[in-house]
Amino acid sequence: MNNNKNLFDQFADWATAFTGSAGAFIGASLLVLIWAFTGPIFKFSETWQMVINTGTTIVTFLMVFLIQKAQNKDSKAIQIKLNELIAAHEKASNRIVDIEDLTEKELDKLHKYYEKLSELAEQDNNIHLSHSIDAAEDNHEHKLRNEKIHKEIDNEM
Known part of the structure; x- marks a missing residue:
């Protein structure tokens, strides 16, 4: 330096x-x-x-x-x-880097999200499970894909 x-x-x-x-x-x-x-x-x-x-x-x-x-x-x-x-850290969300640039409202939203993750982690028996924003988004996208598939199947019937 x-x-x-x-x-x-x-x-x-x-x-x-x-x-x-x-x-x-x-x-x-x-x-x-x-x-x-x-x-x-x-x-x-x-x-x-x-x-x-x-x-x-x-x-x-x-x-x-x-x-x-x-x-x-x-x-x-x-x-x-x-x-x-x-x-x-491979399981950490890189989207958290530089969050200090977010607005107060965006930080509050993230804070609520992490409170929810904390609640989920407390419910898990395995303390080594990782909960991250990316994992939650992947899970959400998976659910949306499944919902879309179900709608397509319903439309075909």
Whole structure:
């Protein structure tokens, strides 16, 4: 893999690792303690209060974007790993690869389908039976073919 990250990616990776470290937490805690202890010196003035409010607001605002970038990267990596597992398993439905691009309504429909598969699996005595979308579609097409054959036979009579 090519490891030519742009400057922002390098900074985001570093910032994410740093802000999640014990050192960053201790540093932030010390800043809050120093700010709290300086309250009496500054007579708990509005400016003294605004320093912590402004600082935390700016840091929070910037961290939202760093956290989202890290989450997007992690999510993409997890999706790729899951896609590889699906593609590698011969009984898994390859149609599930990249389902994250489906609409919420389509995902709900798939969720209901898998709930039904779960119910079917619970009813089976053999825990090694596979239930997949492709197997269910094959079964459905088989039923449709049989129904068509039966209709043709009925029409001939």
